[in-house]
Amino acid sequence: MQWQSISDFFAMGGYGLYVWGSFGVCAVTMIAEPLLVKHRRKQALKDIRNNYLL
Amino acid sequence: MINLFKYSAPSTFYPLAGKLIPMFWTLAAVLGAIGLYISFFVAPTDAQQGQGYRIIFIHVPASWMSMFIYCIMAFWSLLGLTFNTRLSGMMTSALAPTGALFAFLSLWTGALWGKPMWGAWWVWDARLTSELILFFLYIGFIALQAAIDDPRRADRAGALLSLVGVVNVPIIYFSVKWWNTLHQGASVSLTKSPSMASTMLWGMLIMALSFWAYTIAVALMRARTIMLEREANTEWVHHLPEVKGAA
Amino acid sequence: MPVLSAYFAALHRDLLLVMRRKTEVLTALFFFVIVTTLLPLGIGPEPDLLRKIAPGAMWIAALLATLLGLQRLFAADYADGTLEQMVLSPEPLSVLVAGKITAHWLVCGLPLVLLAPVIGLQFDLPTDAIGILMLTLLIGTPLLSLLGAIGAALTLGARGSALLVSLLVLPLYIPTLIFGAGAVESYIAGLGAMGHFSLLGALLILAAAFAPWATTAALRISLE
């Protein structure tokens, strides 16, 4: 176990900005993408109900 | 082949994909958790690069995915142009944004890694440059499809483009390497760090697998959405529970 | 106030058209990026060399990006008769033209300004130099749109072709280029860029007052 403390963990031995910058953006985008798709799906369903179902 | 055609009918593929998606989400989550654990708690501190190197655990898988996905798109495109199955077009356009995302992540994480390692956000190294170009190819594909409004045409145009692209990618990569060596490279470049500890390899592999699962899950979701948009006037869509449900 | 609403009508219409072509919003941007990427591939990756030519190269790329947008500025409206209708509008033509020029800048100019820092980092420019670069682009790109409009209008109809536009317009761009790129370089050289900025600003004011009118005249000529 190489982390003495939480703060130590977040400091990443001075590379915190870069490491968390990478992992953070990665996490954000990879969570955002499916959400966007979900939203698009909702729109599609709404469109079908409003304009295509008789 | 036969049942490929069977499943390539949206009406059959849609529910099938619906079943697969949750499986792949869980897979992605589990593998991702393990991968992250390895990358932060198992993998030792690197001798030269301190903790900074941990970026590798997303950087490299992202780079790999960005290249794999383009090849898969090309594969679907070939299928689409030869057998012209509607499914393949939908899969291709469903994959593109995710591929672009990974290309972007490779660039982003790479840049964030480069700053501490090389003291520069960016160097014109062969691998970096060709990744950038790959990103452009994705953007071009997405732009083209968005600019054509008849979906059938958009599919076929996109398919042709990605095939032309995939023929060119190796040429581009090779030429960029040549270019770089001709100029004896940028002041710094990616050095294969001598012995990548096996834990590192494991971490990267597991992360890569998790990204795979993620890609499949998202692509299937998007493909289903595209089906809804395109087949909006067909019977089978109107009989879907999610459509009838709230109607 | 009808004049203003006419201005915004023209502006809004063009933006709407761009939005319809979803991607077009981004393409000016990516053209800019790609051209700047071609540079190292053409002349090699040595960082110092690149850092040296970066400001000039980025300015030229911006120039060409706006240029490509120009061909569509009036040509489409001319082909489908919209321009005729604009001439027949009771509102002054120059107002409508101004609206169109604004739209062009918002689509082909502004994005470049916003992206410049990223490219700057790729060429590893010092951050404050990047700030200057952005500023010059912010003043310079509207200038490019204004000047470009004149050329676009002149080459309408009568054999106007993509290349001809560039031919007419590029010379007009030269002062902008010199002061724009010059500002950054002289700043890096430690000479400060105030002079360049004031000159750019002067040019911009001049063009803003003069170009829409000149463009209108040019349009009337090519419609005759």
Added chain:
Amino acid sequence: MPVLSAYFAALHRDLLLVMRRKTEVLTALFFFVIVTTLLPLGIGPEPDLLRKIAPGAMWIAALLATLLGLQRLFAADYADGTLEQMVLSPEPLSVLVAGKITAHWLVCGLPLVLLAPVIGLQFDLPTDAIGILMLTLLIGTPLLSLLGAIGAALTLGARGSALLVSLLVLPLYIPTLIFGAGAVESYIAGLGAMGHFSLLGALLILAAAFAPWATTAALRISLE
């Protein structure tokens, strides 16, 4: 032999159109010249710096000059229905397309090759290097026309614009650029350019065999 005559018909027709718009013959040329002239203005006049970047810069200028021509390659025919008639011709579409591509090269490619020496002297490149440069352009520009045609065909009818074509095509141009500019540089560096030439030649053969076909496919797609 009807196939050949169809090829020449398409070629002749496009050349005729260019001749009608007299200026157009020269504009590709002028664009090339102007861009290369902008360069010193953008990045300052030091001779060695300029000599260093000259080959790359000239190649990029050539790239962009052909690019501008591309947007008109099929767009006009598409708009006025000529393309439809070409599809309906009993002669194979790919032959007509090949004719058009040839025309494009004769108008947008060849002139650059012929003008290159002049520009080269402006940047005061050694004469033998200039010879190499011309040779690379001679092999490279047809390659650009061939690759570009695919992009132009794909973006037909797409609400895309001038810029969309560039977005698709420029990445494909990169190898040509690298080998083209590289040849001159490595020759100047005394490494010889044989390798580059053979690679360029290979690419050209590949494209000549492959591009017209791909372009035809793209056209059929965009038309249906």
Added chain:
Amino acid sequence: MHTPALVSRNLSCIRGKQTLFQGLDLQLGSGQWLYLQGENGAGKTSLLRILAGLTLPADGDVLWQGSPISKQRSQYHQNLLYIGHNAGLKEDLTLTENLQALCRMDGLQIKDADIREALTRMGLAKRQHLPARVLSAGQKRRGLLARALLRPAKLWILDEPFNALDVNAIADVQNLLKAHLTQAGMLVLTSHQTPDLGTDAHGFVLNLSGSH
């Protein structure tokens, strides 16, 4: 009858080598219409463009309310609606957006409701939200003519308004024109199908001789 609002004094139009027309005098008062006849290439479109102020005549001039139109562009265009062979339809925009934009650029504020109603009257209710690109030739033409319902203009100049229209549409448009005339409007039009605008309005027929 009222004083003529639109007057042309010995207009002449020369194209290349040949003279299309010469010493042409016209006058049109409110409630009157002028029907230009003539074979292909006789010079109808050319004349209409001159009357609209889009091209300058080789000789003579066009007066509106007694003074030359070149002197009072904005004033004249306030009262003018010109719809020619292609009249500014943006393929990428829907008909609604097209009409909205055209009206706004004329300095008018139009409610979407009005546009919807106009399009409905032209039988395009179902098409109002489609990009014009996908519409049929006739539907595009109808959409453009819908402008006549939205823009209050005293003088209408229409170049072959019936082109590409089906029989019903032609009837609709003719009624539209009649209504305009009964409201003291003025109308100049060309067409190769003789229009029937009833007899209550004074129609003049001008026959351009053509030149081949």
Added chain:
Amino acid sequence: MHTPALVSRNLSCIRGKQTLFQGLDLQLGSGQWLYLQGENGAGKTSLLRILAGLTLPADGDVLWQGSPISKQRSQYHQNLLYIGHNAGLKEDLTLTENLQALCRMDGLQIKDADIREALTRMGLAKRQHLPARVLSAGQKRRGLLARALLRPAKLWILDEPFNALDVNAIADVQNLLKAHLTQAGMLVLTSHQTPDLGTDAHGFVLNLSGSH
């Protein structure tokens, strides 16, 4: 009567949300003509484009001499002349050059004399050396139709050929069509002015119901 050369089997065409036509069966033998009627937007142009092989039907297929046209493109196009709303007139070229180029690209060698004669028959003798840009709407249309005199094709598909033509021109064109039919040619056309091709040829009228 001969075996039908052009046959379509349950063609259907879907545009956006709505179906323009469905299960459409046609057959046309030599010497016969088909007149498509229908209001604006009924789907006439769409059908013509499908018959010409320019767009793919949503369902069904088109046969020429018994086999699908997609299988024998070049063969079919040898026998086909399609003239649509805009049929490839280059504004910068003269009519002569335009026709010359179009024929050459079809693999035909045409003598200038023949072109001159064709243009003369269309009443364009005086205009043959003008750039198409300056021609009037109707003259452009005439110029394009002159192609029918130059290109030997068994099947003519014409989309609103009478558009923008004056009465004389319409008469000329109708005679042209009659001649084509009497020489065992085939003809499919749309128009909003009912054509009069005499009774000696069998004409079918297909009424597309349209959708609004």
